[in-house]
Amino acid sequence: MPSPPEQGAKVQIATKPFRLNSFRGAPSYPSGFEGWRGTSPELGDVSVTYPFRPGEYELSSIVQGEGIPTVRYHTKGLHVVSGLFMPTLNRGTLRVGEDEVTMSRNRLGVTEQSRALHLTHGGDEYRLWAISRLHYALARKPSGERPGVTVQVEQSGKHGMRAMKSGRMHLSFTIEGCAEPTDIALAVMFSGVDRSTLTAGGSVRAMFARGSDQAVELGTGL
Template sequence: MHTTVTPFTLRPWREGTGYGRRAGWRGTSAEFGEVTVEAPLRQTVPETVVSELRGGLLPEASYETRGVHADLVRLPTLNRATLRLGGALVVMERNRFGVTARQRGLRLRYGGDDYRLWARDRRSWTLVRRADAEDPGVRVTVRGRGRLGGRRLEVAVTGRALATDLSLALVFAGVDRAALTRGGAVRAALSRVTLFWAETRA
């Protein structure tokens, strides 16, 4: 069901210590209830890091990165990643060489709908569901604000949203989105060149 969404805020949360430590973002939408992003989940499989969104009326979403690099990062990355929504696979594509933020953004496809997600900066991002003949589409904007103990994510929606729209947008609170930014894309390109050079010298 398409719903007008009142702006709301996610704030950091943390529970436990050591191996039992859990952390992420949490807030409440007037229309969809409590939203929890756990980032990352406790690691149970080597070389795998997972973040998860759940709660309220939103379908569960999980974002998983696999590979040797997964043991070296705090959050799932855009490399070798799998996104699932309500147990179904979300198709993801990315243009690593895009010049603008939108060109570098992720293209997502789920349930016949096309989405584009791009980063405004390291703390803020936008998800758009494209309009079609039956629906004018929607835009979910997430802006990171504050520092240290005052950190928060302000969520605003333009248009009438589906629960799936919010799940897809907010699970990225638990993802390392740096490669979508200009600086992150440059660093990633330099890293690829360095790795290629090292392999050719081996």
């Protein structure tokens, strides 16, 4: 299990805002959209990719960069093929390098904070919540002498494949505190994960979808 940086250890930090721009994928990607990429002034080049192919049973996103750890998010199941083009929070597996990150959330929460996704990586605890459909925040709790930090991420313009594949969309990252490489990598990752169930509208739709799925299972005797 990874450990937080030792006292006195030199850790590269990020405090300055930065931006990631959407970019089009290779012709082999039917969606014409592959992800987001840009440069952090302190941590160098950063990218998140989630090449989408319709009808796949499994979807994955990956974050890579010069000064950040590689992060992968993977989900599978029939729920990922109904109009989605990125992994969902259901049945997801998140890894920083080779280390799995523990995730939990209250699907019945009535506020943004109560619906937040809670993550644990080594000795660090995080909380991810929706501010709006295109705006979210990731916060790391203080630990020992290390203060906490919050990274906010907001997408410009409209959501949807048509807007994103235009190549003119961008994500704005703002940092409250001193973010470490893993903080940034995790914040970037959730731009490549469908976060709709963290919003009020998305959680209601998900609740009705779960009810429909259960009704189908009862009707078919599964």
